[in-house]
Amino acid sequence: MTSPIIAGTVPVSTLGTPRIGPRRELKAALESYWSGRSDAAALLDTCARLRAANWARQASLGIANIPSNDFSLYDHVLDTAVMVGAVPSVYGANEGSVGLDTYFAMARGSTGDVATCAHGHAHDNGAGVPALEMTKWFDTNYHFMVPELERGQRFRLASSKPVDEYREAAALGYRTRPVLLGPVTFLTLAKSRDPGFDPVSLIGDLLPIYGEVLRRLAASGATWVQMDEPCLALDLNAVTQAALREAYGFFAHALPQIQIMLTSYFGGLGGNRDLALSLPVAGLHLDLIRAQDQLDDVVAQARPGLVLSLGVIDGRNIWRADLSRLLDRLEPVLRRRGTDHVEIAPSCSLLHVPIDVEQEADLDPEVKNWLAFAVQKIGELTTLATALSYGRAAVEERLAASDAVVAARKASAKVHNAAVTARLAGVTPEMTRRASPFAERRLAQGRRLSLPLLPTTTIGSFPQTGEVRKARAAYGKGALDSAAYEAFVKEETARTVRWQDEIGLDVLVHGEFERNDMVQYFAEQLDGFAFTKHGWVQSYGSRYVRPPILFGDVARPRPMTVAWWRYARSLTDKPMKGMLTGPVTILNWSFVRDDVARSTVSRQIALAIRDEVQDLQAAGAAMIQIDEAAIREGLPLRPAEWQAYLDWAVESFRLCASGVKDETQIHTHMCYSEFNDIIVSIAAMDADVISIETSRSKMELLGAFVEDHYPNEIGPGVYDIHSPRVPSVEEMTELLERALDRIAPEQLWVNPDCGLKTRRWEEVRPALVNMVAAATGLRRRLAKAAE
Numbered sequence: 001m002t003s004p005i006i007a008g009t010v011p012v013s014t015l016g017t018p019r020i021g022p023r024r025e026l027k028a029a030l031e032s033y034w035s036g037r038s039d040a041a042a043l044l045d046t047c048a049r050l051r052a053a054n055w056a057r058q059a060s061l062g063i064a065n066i067p068s069n070d071f072s073l074y075d076h077v078l079d080t081a082v083m084v085g086a087v088p089s090v091y092g093a094n095e096g097s098v099g100l101d102t103y104f105a106m107a108r109g110s111t112g113d114v115a116t117c118a119h120g121h122a123h124d125n126g127a128g129v130p131a132l133e134m135t136k137w138f139d140t141n142y143h144f145m146v147p148e149l150e151r152g153q154r155f156r157l158a159s160s161k162p163v164d165e166y167r168e169a170a171a172l173g174y175r176t177r178p179v180l181l182g183p184v185t186f187l188t189l190a191k192s193r194d195p196g197f198d199p200v201s202l203i204g205d206l207l208p209i210y211g212e213v214l215r216r217l218a219a220s221g222a223t224w225v226q227m228d229e230p231c232l233a234l235d236l237n238a239v240t241q242a243a244l245r246e247a248y249g250f251f252a253h254a255l256p257q258i259q260i261m262l263t264s265y266f267g268g269l270g271g272n273r274d275l276a277l278s279l280p281v282a283g284l285h286l287d288l289i290r291a292q293d294q295l296d297d298v299v300a301q302a303r304p305g306l307v308l309s310l311g312v313i314d315g316r317n318i319w320r321a322d323l324s325r326l327l328d329r330l331e332p333v334l335r336r337r338g339t340d341h342v343e344i345a346p347s348c349s350l351l352h353v354p355i356d357v358e359q360e361a362d363l364d365p366e367v368k369n370w371l372a373f374a375v376q377k378i379g380e381l382t383t384l385a386t387a388l389s390y391g392r393a394a395v396e397e398r399l400a401a402s403d404a405v406v407a408a409r410k411a412s413a414k415v416h417n418a419a420v421t422a423r424l425a426g427v428t429p430e431m432t433r434r435a436s437p438f439a440e441r442r443l444a445q446g447r448r449l450s451l452p453l454l455p456t457t458t459i460g461s462f463p464q465t466g467e468v469r470k471a472r473a474a475y476g477k478g479a480l481d482s483a484a485y486e487a488f489v490k491e492e493t494a495r496t497v498r499w500q501d502e503i504g505l506d507v508l509v510h511g512e513f514e515r516n517d518m519v520q521y522f523a524e525q526l527d528g529f530a531f532t533k534h535g536w537v538q539s540y541g542s543r544y545v546r547p548p549i550l551f552g553d554v555a556r557p558r559p560m561t562v563a564w565w566r567y568a569r570s571l572t573d574k575p576m577k578g579m580l581t582g583p584v585t586i587l588n589w590s591f592v593r594d595d596v597a598r599s600t601v602s603r604q605i606a607l608a609i610r611d612e613v614q615d616l617q618a619a620g621a622a623m624i625q626i627d628e629a630a631i632r633e634g635l636p637l638r639p640a641e642w643q644a645y646l647d648w649a650v651e652s653f654r655l656c657a658s659g660v661k662d663e664t665q666i667h668t669h670m671c672y673s674e675f676n677d678i679i680v681s682i683a684a685m686d687a688d689v690i691s692i693e694t695s696r697s698k699m700e701l702l703g704a705f706v707e708d709h710y711p712n713e714i715g716p717g718v719y720d721i722h723s724p725r726v727p728s729v730e731e732m733t734e735l736l737e738r739a740l741d742r743i744a745p746e747q748l749w750v751n752p753d754c755g756l757k758t759r760r761w762e763e764v765r766p767a768l769v770n771m772v773a774a775a776t777g778l779r780r781r782l783a784k785a786a787e
């Protein structure tokens with residue numbers, strides 16, 4: 001029997017939990033409110049119940065530091081902008097506290113129509129304003145609303161949310177540790193319309209607002225506050241480092257009664273280590289999944305009283321942990337620092353994993369036994385804490401179970417496919433190169449396709465209406481047979497193809513009605529993946545995904561999209577794009593096995609997609625789009641690691657796209673991409689046409705393509721599909737003119753920013769009609785000018 005290491009108990013913290021509810025209660029409540037089917041009181045009531053359930057669950061599992069203010073109606077960065085009164089003037093008067101309608105206008109934009117719900121409440125903001133820009137939260141598939149700040153920005157306390165939620169928990173009997181997005185990360189994520197202005201310079205003006213929030217939290221009884229500064233995982237310039245010193249110096253001085261747990265996550269402290277260790281905070285959280293190696297140095301250098309929060313359970317993936325191995329690493333740290341100065345936690349907030357694997361009745365039991373979702377991860381943490389506090393013997397059975405799982409997964413026949421390994425070994429450099437350079441391919445494609453100047457197209461999906469989802473759900477449950485489901489999808493597809501033809505689009509798509517999700521749909525047809533029913537993870541606002549679980553070698557048993565493409569092609573004489581998701585995106589939007597390198601998994605997927613590309617070509621497809629929406633998101637946070645990633649990511653794309661003839665036009669699509677840094681790699685993908693998101697940033701992104709002489713064709717999005725607003729002909733014409741200032745007309749395509757699946761037909765119809773009008777108007781002008 002092992003003897004206890006130390007006398008006290010090791011506290012467990014969670015940093016943050018999923019907000020959406022085990023059955024997507026938040027989505028239902030939000031969408032019902034937005035559509036006017038329910039009122040604000042009903043929405044807020046659901047939210048309060050979700051928070052209470054989260055606190056109760058964590059309390060019952062034995063969590064010492066339960067977070068509050070980790071909940072959000074839409075996004076925690078938006079919450080923070082609202083908290084400090086950073087509400088751009090287009091959203092209304094800059095005084096008083098920010099109401100629900102203003103909040104949602106910032107999140108989603110508004111049409112300017114006022115919908116009246118069954119209770120007679122008006123649900124809109126009247127203004128007709130665009131949403132804030134939205135972009136990826138570090139390297140995750142979670143999106144945040146980008147705060148907009150200006151020179152001379154005034155801040156004010158405009159929301160008491162953190163204090164309200166602290167008190168709400170207290171009233172229920174939970175003493176929580178409130179979470180705030182730290183002021184420095186908030187400013188680094190913000191943007192200014194004035195390119196010469198760095199929002200980080202506003203730190204001195206921002207701190208008093210945070211100070212006031214901390215003071216009110218203290219007055220309400222809070223003693224600890226978690227400040228999230230994931231910017232610590234980035235390479236920071238001197239100005240940002242100074243801002244961190246200023247911020248945490250200010251809090252220590254002005255609010256000595258509040259103890260701050262400063263969290264870093266999504267990476268190691270790297271070059272910020274000495275800075276982080278020098279800050280006058282009470283605690284420091286480390287991500288020991290992404291950066292295991294930092295533990296020894298930090299332990300060696302941390303001042304004796306600093307509480308170290310050890311992020312040892314993966315908050316970004318779903319595999320059960322090797323608890324015995326973790327204890328081997330943790331026990332010496334505990335011996336050294338004692339229980340008063342160590343906590344254990346997930347590596348980051350549990351926002352990025354599903355809630356409870358026990359909800360998955362249909363999962364293959366073998367695979368299911370390998371998995372830990374949020375609830376199970378908390379269980380792993382309490383097991384570790386018990387072992388650390390009372391000795392391994394106190395949790396002998398649970399450790400034995402963990403050991404058994406580790407061994408079983410390693411040995412499982414499900415994981416290994418010799419044919420896949422052999423095929424990968426046979427990949428040659430020629431397989432990653434098109435036969436001819438772009439200039440030659442372009443001529444061959446031009447002859448085959450004879451497209452007009454500024455060809456119009458869309459990105460692939462058309463509205464996934466409630467009807468479409470219902471039909472698929474009914475099919476899944478067996479209430480609709482496969483013939484009836486297929487007939488339904490055919491009908492949707494046919495109507496959509498005909499409509500595109502009618503309004504004069506040049507290159508058509510089939511609409512993706514048969515797909516639940518652009519990654520899940522492919523994963524479901526590939527070997528090596530498992531799926532959940534309820535494993536939803538928030539992507540943005542009320543939009544969630546169920547990332548497939550990639551547990552084994554990936555192979556494609558049969559064609560995945562050819563039949564639907566063939567059907568769509570039969571309905572029109574215009575070019576019909578084949579529509580695929582690329583290997584890097586399938587990888588990045590899945591929970592991926594951790595027993596082989598990501599580069600290997602990526603190549604396996606690339607070979608599967610390569611077969612599909614070739615099958616589409618053989619069926620007659622002249623254009624094939626391979627979406628790589630997540631290629632930028634997968635970029636490591638620190639530039640030193642970029643090249644290694646880009647090398648295999650680009651190679652994977654080329655491996656899947658290069659097996660075709662010159663005359664076959666390969667398209668790719670990317671959204672939310674900050675391309676400036678990686679434009680050379682984007683060019684190296686060598687897609688004949690790329691469509692990108694640019695409308696919210698008003699073509700700013702095109703800069704990179706111009707400066708680096710991007711050689712191939714480009715469709716910079718002219719229509720922000722994330723907002724219900726219908727863009728006007730004038731607006732899109734202006735964006736196209738801006739694009740034409742920078743790139744040649746022969747290089748320019750006209751398309752929306754992204755797929756239209758989240759929009760309603762009522763929005764899509766006028767928007768695309770306007771888009772075609774903008775393109776044809778400009779085409780006419782260009783033709784005249786050429787006369």
Ligand SMILES: Nc1nc2c(c(=O)[nH]1)N[C@@H](CNc1ccc(C(=O)N[C@@H](CCC(=O)N[C@@H](CCC(=O)N[C@@H](CCC(=O)O)C(=O)O)C(=O)O)C(=O)O)cc1)CN2
Binds near residue numbers: 544589
């Ligand atoms: N994986 C992924 N990541 C991405 C994107 C993406 O498309 N996929 N796009 C970017 C933006 N992110 C997005 C993420 C999700 C959605 C989205 O639309 N999600 C849908 C769910 C999509 C889905 O899986 N649909 C399934 C299940 C639909 C469903 O909820 N069915 C109901 C029943 C149907 C009903 O009665 O309405 C049920 O299961 O209970 C289907 O269509 O089959 C949603 O939250 O509403 C859009 C964009 C970046 N990241």
Ligand code: MET
Binds near residue numbers: 460579
């Ligand atoms: C998130 S990128 C989406 C690409 C996909 N083809 C669609 O149109 O929905």
Ligand SMILES: [Zn+2]
Binds near residue numbers: 669753
């Ligand atoms: Zn997209």
